[in-house]
Amino acid sequence: MTNTIADIEQADVILITGSNTSENHPVISSVVKRAVHLKGKQLIVVDPRRINMARYARKWLRPNLGTDVAWINGLMHVIVSEGLHDQTFVGARTTGFEALRKTVERYTPEYVEKITGIRAADLIEAARMYAGAGRASILYCMGITQHTTGTDNVKSLANLAMLCGHIGQPGTGVNPLRGQNNVQGACDMGGLPDVFSGYQKVTDEGARRRMAAAWKVDNLPAFAGLKVTQMLPAAHDGQLKAMYIIGENPLVSDADLNHAEQSLRKLDFLVVQDIFLTETAKLADVVLPSACFAEKDGTFSNTERRVQRVRKAVEPPGEAREDWRIVCEVATRMGYPMSYADSRQIMDELRSVTPSYAGISYERIEQQGIHWPCPNEEHPGTPILHREQFTIGKGVFNAIDYLPPAEAIDRDYPLYLTTGRLLYQYHTGTMTMKTEGLNEIAPECFVEISPADARSFAMPDGALVSIASRRGRIQARLKISPKAVQGTVFLPFHYAQAAANRLTNAALDPVCGIPEFKVCAVKLEKAA
Amino acid sequence: MTTAAHPIVIDGQEFTFEPGETILDAARRNGIDIPTLCHLKGTAPTGACRVCVVEVQGARSLVASCVMPAAPKMVVSTESPKVMAARRMVIQLLLASGNHNCLVKGSDGRSYEEYASRLKRAGGDLEPCPAWGDCRLQELAWRYNVTGGRFSPTPPRYPIEDVNPFIVRDFARCILCGRCVQACNEVQVNQAIYQGFRGARSKIVAAGDRPYRESDCVFCGECVQACPTGALVEKDVRHRVRPWETRKVRTTCSYCGVGCQQEIHVKDNRVVQVTGVENVPPNLGSLCVKGRFGFDFVGSSERLTKPLIRENGALREASWDEALDRVARRLSEVKAGSGPDSIGVLTSARITNEENYIAQKFTRAVLQTNNIDHCARL
Ligand code: SF4
Ligand code: SF4
Numbered sequence: 001m002t003n004t005i006a007d008i009e010q011a012d013v014i015l016i017t018g019s020n021t022s023e024n025h026p027v028i029s030s031v032v033k034r035a036v037h038l039k040g041k042q043l044i045v046v047d048p049r050r051i052n053m054a055r056y057a058r059k060w061l062r063p064n065l066g067t068d069v070a071w072i073n074g075l076m077h078v079i080v081s082e083g084l085h086d087q088t089f090v091g092a093r094t095t096g097f098e099a100l101r102k103t104v105e106r107y108t109p110e111y112v113e114k115i116t117g118i119r120a121a122d123l124i125e126a127a128r129m130y131a132g133a134g135r136a137s138i139l140y141c142m143g144i145t146q147h148t149t150g151t152d153n154v155k156s157l158a159n160l161a162m163l164c165g166h167i168g169q170p171g172t173g174v175n176p177l178r179g180q181n182n183v184q185g186a187c188d189m190g191g192l193p194d195v196f197s198g199y200q201k202v203t204d205e206g207a208r209r210r211m212a213a214a215w216k217v218d219n220l221p222a223f224a225g226l227k228v229t230q231m232l233p234a235a236h237d238g239q240l241k242a243m244y245i246i247g248e249n250p251l252v253s254d255a256d257l258n259h260a261e262q263s264l265r266k267l268d269f270l271v272v273q274d275i276f277l278t279e280t281a282k283l284a285d286v287v288l289p290s291a292c293f294a295e296k297d298g299t300f301s302n303t304e305r306r307v308q309r310v311r312k313a314v315e316p317p318g319e320a321r322e323d324w325r326i327v328c329e330v331a332t333r334m335g336y337p338m339s340y341a342d343s344r345q346i347m348d349e350l351r352s353v354t355p356s357y358a359g360i361s362y363e364r365i366e367q368q369g370i371h372w373p374c375p376n377e378e379h380p381g382t383p384i385l386h387r388e389q390f391t392i393g394k395g396v397f398n399a400i401d402y403l404p405p406a407e408a409i410d411r412d413y414p415l416y417l418t419t420g421r422l423l424y425q426y427h428t429g430t431m432t433m434k435t436e437g438l439n440e441i442a443p444e445c446f447v448e449i450s451p452a453d454a455r456s457f458a459m460p461d462g463a464l465v466s467i468a469s470r471r472g473r474i475q476a477r478l479k480i481s482p483k484a485v486q487g488t489v490f491l492p493f494h495y496a497q498a499a500a501n502r503l504t505n506a507a508l509d510p511v512c513g514i515p516e517f518k519v520c521a522v523k524l525e526k527a528a
Numbered sequence: 529m530t531t532a533a534h535p536i537v538i539d540g541q542e543f544t545f546e547p548g549e550t551i552l553d554a555a556r557r558n559g560i561d562i563p564t565l566c567h568l569k570g571t572a573p574t575g576a577c578r579v580c581v582v583e584v585q586g587a588r589s590l591v592a593s594c595v596m597p598a599a600p601k602m603v604v605s606t607e608s609p610k611v612m613a614a615r616r617m618v619i620q621l622l623l624a625s626g627n628h629n630c631l632v633k634g635s636d637g638r639s640y641e642e643y644a645s646r647l648k649r650a651g652g653d654l655e656p657c658p659a660w661g662d663c664r665l666q667e668l669a670w671r672y673n674v675t676g677g678r679f680s681p682t683p684p685r686y687p688i689e690d691v692n693p694f695i696v697r698d699f700a701r702c703i704l705c706g707r708c709v710q711a712c713n714e715v716q717v718n719q720a721i722y723q724g725f726r727g728a729r730s731k732i733v734a735a736g737d738r739p740y741r742e743s744d745c746v747f748c749g750e751c752v753q754a755c756p757t758g759a760l761v762e763k764d765v766r767h768r769v770r771p772w773e774t775r776k777v778r779t780t781c782s783y784c785g786v787g788c789q790q791e792i793h794v795k796d797n798r799v800v801q802v803t804g805v806e807n808v809p810p811n812l813g814s815l816c817v818k819g820r821f822g823f824d825f826v827g828s829s830e831r832l833t834k835p836l837i838r839e840n841g842a843l844r845e846a847s848w849d850e851a852l853d854r855v856a857r858r859l860s861e862v863k864a865g866s867g868p869d870s871i872g873v874l875t876s877a878r879i880t881n882e883e884n885y886i887a888q889k890f891t892r893a894v895l896q897t898n899n900i901d902h903c904a905r906l
């Protein structure tokens with residue numbers, strides 16, 4: 001997030017899109033609901049489902065799946081043509097406005113209505129609300145990123161915020177809500193193919209030299225590696241021979257599971273390190289038992305870039321060990337000795353090579369976490385990014401055109417499918433499904449359908465149906481819900497037995513390699 | 529009107545105060561402890577319990593300090609005999625308003641036996657209150673030396689509700705302070721519960737007096753954490769875990785990216801309860817159903833406890849040495865045979881920063897490849 005969680009309450013207008021906040025980030029949803037319900041702030045929700053947050057919204061805009069660039073361009077069209085943009089901000093702090101203006105010119109409310117299904121009048125009203133606000137904050141999640149155009153969607157939201165100068169101040173910003181507890185940290189720590197910790201490029205010779213010196217090796221590979229979505233195809237093609245998978249379960253979370261499974265089976269050697277024998281671990285050659293969060297010390301970085309302590313509360317079961325100890329053992333046995341007394345010693349090393357974390361010591365975050373960047377021990381941390389200027393100097397507008405999603409409905413597959421999470425389950429369910437109460441409330445997969453669609457398919461609530469896409473078929477019970485909009489069904493992706501990702505499309509965003517989990521075409525039939 | 533010239537006087541000491549501060553705020557900020565019960569930080573004061581009453585010079589009656597704004601030249605006594613008597617009366621009445629059997633020793637024998645048999649008939653809870661040792665009412669009774677004997681207890685009017693997996697509602701222990709209602713409506717804004725009925729039939733209700741399970745309740749447990757008595761208790765904790773049996777460790781939630789600060793309660797090396805850490809960002813005490821109740825996986829019998837190695841197509845248990853040697857040998861072989869870039873590492877959005885750092889160091893420095901990613905985008 002560019003801003004903090006607490007800061008959301010300071011916005012006059014909050015725009016939520018592609019985030020089912022009350023189910024996926026419940027405590028943040030409370031911040032938003034407090035702002036709306038008790039402080040009279042205004043909420044705009046743009047989401048293909050009538051999610052709970054829509055109940056609190058002044059406006060709920062319902063776009064067709066995968067049309068985000070179109071409605072965002074539409075908002076900018078209205079803002080520019082009515083002169084509602086922040087000309088001072090645009091002039092002083094950005095470049096590329098002319099190109100943007102030209103591109104959004106075509107996106108008249110009427111044109112946008114044709115693509116997105118959002119009524120022209122609603123679009124205009126939302127544009128005026130967002131642009132007219134003293135402070136406005138954008139919150140988004142995977143409903144924006146999990147598309148073939150995910151990168152475009154995110155850039156478009158940044159365009160919108162910059163256009164109105166809603167950035168760099170309390171109550172503003174473009175705020176991605178991270179789905180998993182330490183996504184932020186995994187990225188910050190260089191768990192990415194193109195950067196070392198602190199987003200230092202592997203292609204940058206200086207960075208490579210510094211890291212090589214710190215790690216006492218002669219050299220480090222100079223080209224970006226494979227993304228997860230490239231690794232599986234590479235395994236399939238036989239280029240990737242071995243994988244070491246730590247705490248991930250791609251066999252439920254990956255798009256197009258059938259293909260993912262074949263890929264992993266082709267590997268010569270697969271190591272899986274996890275707390276449970278997951279679907280993925282069952283395919284491994286070696287499975288290493290690790291300690292879970294309650295059994296170790298360390299830090300997590302939350303969605304607002306706040307680095308917070310994790311503390312050991314109980315002993316791990318049996319012979320399970322902390323993940324870092326296991327990896328260090330493997331490294332040592334491969335002839336590169338790695339050993340640390342404890343997690344604090346690792347933190348001290350990583351701070352010394354990661355400028356944005358340099359000032360964050362365990363002592364300083366004993367009571368309360370600190371937001372990176374925090375370059376030294378005197379620095380208070382950075383709750384709000386881009387205050388005076390953008391990290392890269394001027395903010396760049398990206399003129400972006402709308403591209404339709406990779407798969408469209410047709411005669412054979414007449415319904416759109418979108419996927420997501422439920423309040424009571426988490427990711428692939430390996431953790432939440434161990435709590436009986438959570439299973440009691442959210443026991444099994446279901447397919448959420450609008451009352452109108454249910455009627456036209458003549459299927460009653462609770463009926464067992466089969467859902468098929470071009471890639472696979474699963475069964476689930478039908479759940480008629482006012483949250484669904486005619487023409488689009490929804491599946492939660494937690495359940496391995498009826499894995500939604502047997503259906504989803506592995507078409508990737510060309511830049512960041514995220515699969516299009518949020519749109520594909522399916523058909524419904526009575527289960528055999 | 530922040531004026532050093534017009535301070536407020538509390539217990540004989542002069543203090544400045546900020547506009548909008550109540551007497552309670554001003555007193556607490558200056559280290560004077562006024563006891564409260566219904567007051568819930570961050571919500572609009574209701575003045576429901578009157579435990580926080582103080583004497584203000586010139587006022588006709590005692591005032592609730594959590595409601596009354598501080599004013600210039602106000603002269604306040606927080607523990608005058610009149611105040612003490614009023615507080616004791618309030619506490620005595622609350623103790624009599626149901627099944628507060630932690631103080632059973634203080635009640636006279638006959639009336640308790642009678643009460644207990646009525647309680648039994650009504651399906652009430654005869655075990656010592658589950659909140660014993662962690663109850664604000666008990667604490668106040670102790671502080672003001674009040675026993676449960678002065679008034680005879682009112683009979684339980686509503687049966688215990690436990691038809692959901694997480695929370696037990698014991699109406700016989702509800703003192704109608706309203707904190708749960710505020711927690712649900714003003715903190716989490718789930719709007720599931722409210723004050724229902726009037727007078728002696730008063731009750732906190734959900735969805736037209738239905739069980740939590742049939743209401744808008746999302747089991748965040750904010751109400752449980754706010755409840756000062758044994759009226760709202762986690763089902764798994766009730767009568768099984770007593771507060772003095774546990775050790776608390778503060779940590780960060782391992783589910784979503786909010787990073788809520790939580791306290792893990794440990795008994796015999798098992799996680800038995802989770803609560804939110806008050807007054808600390810980002811969550812200021814709040815949690816959601818996963819963070820509060822989804823901890824069973826930690827002690828699950830399905831956890832992996834030994835390394836496993838594939839042999840003849842099946843996984844078998846192995847020693848750490850054998851497993852680690854196998855991993856090191858096979859990775860070295862693949863690296864030597866097909867080159868570093870034929871190996872890929874998936875690190876994890878679930879493990880710590882320290883561990884992710886180690887994973888990238890291992891991948892880049894030891895395996896000598898940049899093939900490292902994680903599934904966060906999936
Ligand atoms: S558990 Fe949460 S939603 Fe349910 S009544 Fe309590 S505060 Fe409200
Ligand atoms: S249930 Fe607890 S918090 Fe709610 S009114 Fe009763 S005693 Fe107060």
Ligand code: SF4
Nearest residue numbers: 781783784788816819
């Ligand atoms: S308690 Fe809920 S909202 Fe908070 S971090 Fe955990 S999962 Fe997220």
Ligand code: FES
Nearest residue numbers: 566575577578594
């Ligand atoms: S604490 Fe002030 S009236 Fe209850």
